Amino acid sequence: MIAIIDYDAGNLTSVARALSHIGFQCVVTNNIKEIERAERIVFPGVGAAGSAMDSLKRLSLDFAIKKAFADGKPVLGICLGTQIIMGHSQENDTSCLGIINGEVRAFPSEMKAEDGSSLKIPHMGWNRISIRNNHPVLSGVRETDEFYFVHGFYPAPADAAHVIAETDYGISFASVVGFKNIIATQFHLEKSGKPGLALLKNFCEWEPF
Amino acid sequence: MSVSYESGLLYEIPVAVKILFRERTMLSKRIIPCLDVREGKTTKGIKFKDNVDIGDPVEMARFYYEAGADEIVFYDITASHEKRDIMIDVVRRVAKTIFIPFSVGGGIRNADDMRAVLLAGAEKISVNSAAVKDPGIISEGARSFGSQCVVLGMDVKQVGKSEKIPSGYEIVINGGRTYMGIDALEWAMKGQDLGAGEICLNSIDADGTQDGYELNLTALISQSVDIPVIASGGAGTPEHLFHVLAEGKADAALIASMVHYGDYTITEIKSYLDSQGVKVRKTW
Numbered sequence: 206m207i208a209i210i211d212y213d214a215g216n217l218t219s220v221a222r223a224l225s226h227i228g229f230q231c232v233v234t235n236n237i238k239e240i241e242r243a244e245r246i247v248f249p250g251v252g253a254a255g256s257a258m259d260s261l262k263r264l265s266l267d268f269a270i271k272k273a274f275a276d277g278k279p280v281l282g283i284c285l286g287t288q289i290i291m292g293h294s295q296e297n298d299t300s301c302l303g304i305i306n307g308e309v310r311a312f313p314s315e316m317k318a319e320d321g322s323s324l325k326i327p328h329m330g331w332n333r334i335s336i337r338n339n340h341p342v343l344s345g346v347r348e349t350d351e352f353y354f355v356h357g358f359y360p361a362p363a364d365a366a367h368v369i370a371e372t373d374y375g376i377s378f379a380s381v382v383g384f385k386n387i388i389a390t391q392f393h394l395e396k397s398g399k400p401g402l403a404l405l406k407n408f409c410e411w412e413p414f
Numbered sequence: 415m416s417v418s419y420e421s422g423l424l425y426e427i428p429v430a431v432k433i434l435f436r437e438r439t440m441l442s443k444r445i446i447p448c449l450d451v452r453e454g455k456t457t458k459g460i461k462f463k464d465n466v467d468i469g470d471p472v473e474m475a476r477f478y479y480e481a482g483a484d485e486i487v488f489y490d491i492t493a494s495h496e497k498r499d500i501m502i503d504v505v506r507r508v509a510k511t512i513f514i515p516f517s518v519g520g521g522i523r524n525a526d527d528m529r530a531v532l533l534a535g536a537e538k539i540s541v542n543s544a545a546v547k548d549p550g551i552i553s554e555g556a557r558s559f560g561s562q563c564v565v566l567g568m569d570v571k572q573v574g575k576s577e578k579i580p581s582g583y584e585i586v587i588n589g590g591r592t593y594m595g596i597d598a599l600e601w602a603m604k605g606q607d608l609g610a611g612e613i614c615l616n617s618i619d620a621d622g623t624q625d626g627y628e629l630n631l632t633a634l635i636s637q638s639v640d641i642p643v644i645a646s647g648g649a650g651t652p653e654h655l656f657h658v659l660a661e662g663k664a665d666a667a668l669i670a671s672m673v674h675y676g677d678y679t680i681t682e683i684k685s686y687l688d689s690q691g692v693k694v695r696k697t698w
Contacts, residue, residue: 218533226510251560318440323640325640325641327611329611329612330484330642330666331484331695332441332442351442353514396513398479398513398698400697
């Protein structure tokens with residue numbers, strides 16, 4: 206069973222629907238016991254880092270996620286979940302879970318495209334990823350595959366070894382981060398068509414150790 | 415030989431390198447089929463060459479998902495409010511079928527309507543005439559669900575420039591029958607300030623003509639706001655999409671009849687755009 210962490214942060218059912226579609230059982234839950242029983246954890250989220258951390262603490266889910274990671278269970282972060290596993294976020298100056306060292310930063314406000322036009326923030330739409338460190342969850346990704354992003358902040362791991370893939374949008378940022386049994390995407394793999402579902406399936410079959 | 419950026423360019427950057435750079439650093443322009451739905455049925459089915467007509471919005475969504483649509487827009491044109499639950503059921507079934515973002519507009523009057531559609535699985539909701547009548551619905555939606563969920567739909571007609579309508583483009587509702595005395599450019603800026611995450615800009619003048627998008631209007635709005643603009647109304651050929659994405663500076667283009675009636679496939683449209691140097695999503 207896969208547990209999708211429920212902490213009042215956005216549309217969690219979309220991840221559940223995607224998992225069901227590819228044939229994996231899951232439960233959307235904030236119940237600590239249920240999370241402990243689960244074999245895999247998905248940590249999604251849409252919204253702001255500050256209120257997300259408040260909700261996680263109120264529900265004691267911060268410990269539950271850290272424990273799942275310490276226990277060696279495969280953990281998948283998505284979008285805001287990916288930012289929350291980092292050490293600190295510039296958004297609302299928030300202390301986060303610190304599973305991966307590094308900061309979550311805002312995109313610079315005056316980024317220009319090659320033609321001189323201003324790049325819009327948030328980074329919203331389809332973009333590519335370039336793999337920096339091979340990872341089983343990214344196996345099968347084609348160079349032309351694109352993924353759906355919606356975000357104004359991005360994770361910046363302190364250690365380059367934790368940058369699994371990068372995406373360019375004005376700057377080059379880590380769009381997939383990973384460390385031991387955690388892998389986390391800044392994009393919404395549940396909304397990225399078949400290439401996204403393929404990564405989700407890879408995660409469901411991933412044996413990190 | 416190494417070339418340092420500080421020393422200035424020693425030679426012209428080859429075109430291939432420029433294209434590579436563009437491909438790496440740009441978001442793809444989105445191609446978005448639009449489906450009008452009345453009481454759970456699409457009003458224009460997909461007509462294939464063998465004349466099979468699919469009228470089920472869920473099946474049409476699946477078809478376009480498989481065909482490479484980057485997003486799908488549904489407009490619920492059900493007249494009777496009592497029958498609006500039918501649309502919620504459609505949204506729920508679409509969400510189980512396609513795994514790309516989709517938005518729902520039409521008949522959304524308040525935050526409860528928005529919540530129902532989002533909980534059913536839509537990524538975004540689009541407000542149009544309800545926002546003209548009560549702009550507070552935009553900020554309420556943005557506060558409750560996040561700006562990324564709120565699309566401001568604008569129906570616009572060209573009028574003479576005047577003190578009241580300095581841009582020469584006026585907001586209309588009721589399919590263009592009612593002029594609201596609001597300048598389209600001012601309304602777009604206001605919508606952004608209120609928290610809209612995106613604008614779907616529909617030219618009533620171009621809508622249904624298949625003669626091309628309203629380029630001046632699209633460029634005017636796109637270059638004035640910081641949020642993405644989806645151009646709507648007038649698409650008939652891939653060239654029309656190229657013009658609105660390149661000259662019109664739109665971030666996305668809405669298409670309807672040109673694909674519903676089988677004149678073009680999304681692959682054909684994207685291949686053309688790609689050949690013209692517009693970055694599009696090529697594999698799915």
